[in-house]
Amino acid sequence: MKAYIVGVGMTRFEKPETRDWQYWDMAKEAGTAALADAGIPYGLVQQVPVGYCFQASTAGQRAAYELGLTGVPVYNVNNNCATGSTALMMARQFVEGGAADCVLALGFEKMTRGALGGGGADGGDFKASPVARHYGIMAAGHGFETTPPTAQIFGNAAREHMERYGTTEVQLAAVAAKNHRHSSRNPNAQFQDVYTVDEILAAKTIHRPLTKLQCSPTSDGAAAAVVVSERFVDAHGLRDRAVEIAAQAMTTDTEESFASGSCIDVVGRPMSRAAARQVYETSGLGIEDVDVIELHDCFSVNELLTYEALGMCEEGASGKLVESGATTYGGRWVVNPSGGLISKGHPLGATGLAQAAELVWQLRGEAAGRQVPGARVGLAHNIGLGGAAVVTMLRRA
Numbered sequence: 001m002k003a004y005i006v007g008v009g010m011t012r013f014e015k016p017e018t019r020d021w022q023y024w025d026m027a028k029e030a031g032t033a034a035l036a037d038a039g040i041p042y043g044l045v046q047q048v049p050v051g052y053c054f055q056a057s058t059a060g061q062r063a064a065y066e067l068g069l070t071g072v073p074v075y076n077v078n079n080n081c082a083t084g085s086t087a088l089m090m091a092r093q094f095v096e097g098g099a100a101d102c103v104l105a106l107g108f109e110k111m112t113r114g115a116l117g118g119g120g121a122d123g124g125d126f127k128a129s130p131v132a133r134h135y136g137i138m139a140a141g142h143g144f145e146t147t148p149p150t151a152q153i154f155g156n157a158a159r160e161h162m163e164r165y166g167t168t169e170v171q172l173a174a175v176a177a178k179n180h181r182h183s184s185r186n187p188n189a190q191f192q193d194v195y196t197v198d199e200i201l202a203a204k205t206i207h208r209p210l211t212k213l214q215c216s217p218t219s220d221g222a223a224a225a226v227v228v229s230e231r232f233v234d235a236h237g238l239r240d241r242a243v244e245i246a247a248q249a250m251t252t253d254t255e256e257s258f259a260s261g262s263c264i265d266v267v268g269r270p271m272s273r274a275a276a277r278q279v280y281e282t283s284g285l286g287i288e289d290v291d292v293i294e295l296h297d298c299f300s301v302n303e304l305l306t307y308e309a310l311g312m313c314e315e316g317a318s319g320k321l322v323e324s325g326a327t328t329y330g331g332r333w334v335v336n337p338s339g340g341l342i343s344k345g346h347p348l349g350a351t352g353l354a355q356a357a358e359l360v361w362q363l364r365g366e367a368a369g370r371q372v373p374g375a376r377v378g379l380a381h382n383i384g385l386g387g388a389a390v391v392t393m394l395r396r397a
Helices: 023-038 059-064 083-096 132-142 149-165 169-183 197-202 230-235 255-259 269-283 300-309 318-324 340-344 348-364
Strands: 003-010 048-051 074-077 102-109 205-207 221-229 243-251 292-294 377-384 388-396
Touching: 003 023, 003 083, 003 230, 003 348, 023 059, 023 102, 023 221, 048 059, 048 083, 048 348, 059 074, 059 102, 074 083, 083 102, 083 221, 083 243, 083 348, 083 377, 083 388, 102 348, 132 149, 149 205, 149 300, 169 197, 169 300, 169 318, 169 340, 221 230, 221 348, 243 269, 243 348, 255 269, 269 300, 269 377, 269 388, 292 348, 300 318, 300 377, 348 377, 348 388
Parallel strands: 048 074, 048 102, 292 377
Antiparallel strands: 003 221, 003 243, 102 221, 243 388, 377 388
């Protein structure tokens, strides 16, 4: 059974404490927008997977109750930075498996200012951390410093990529420059300023070679998607709104992630490559068929690693790819037209669903000033340390 997205919505992503609102307020805003986009009432929703990372158990119910008290099952989802796409995957599975005809996937996060912590690591003692194995690999090869742990592990991956393939700091900064430029067209983006490569390189260093403008910020925000069956589409006359989930895959770490001792592998390139391969095989579509991509640029280097994992270029050639202009308007693909995590923002539970929302708008031709001309096929990539990688192929129905 096929699954379709017929409605999407999101709040503007904002710096924490910008607005005096609670997580259930932002969830209501995004969920209401998605239902309105689909043109259906909450009473038709049969299942609600809700993603978040920093709120207490059953916060999903507290958020969903703002949309209605209908007694439907609510599932609380936490999968680190891949939480939003995991909620979307659950919604698709409910529909494709015949358990429901209409599911609302909802994701939100109300965060605090400052860098994310290290997943439980304390002063180099990784034993209690869910990402103990990941940070342990990093510490063995690079040590463990006082800078934010996630910036360290991705910064060290960038250093390895530079040493191994000759990638330059200018190429890393070009990723951020592109995504900041894209976000200037997105009213939902946390940041809408345009920066030159030189300005990005001159910004405060977080963990060499990554500067502040190459790192995703902490953010408040929510996003939602209505996922339905084909019979629901036909029964409610939603063909003009429907975007097909052509294929979707989640992978987790394998021995390959850790065997090399490389931060490039530890932060998820093998997971992403495996998920992409499954999606291509299932959908019958390849990267050459894709027009627009929303991928997980939590740090500029991860966009480069993901180019390689998705098969957009040969291993080690991603710096040259972004430098060539192939991943922006007028190039082969438009990557992160929303501004990506670096500039749109990164409220963990909402990120994967916000990627889906952007792609749905793009494939419907509703993305206004950031529209990718003629976009018919979109790909989303969302990853979380610990680990999980979710790749989703969307196609205009």
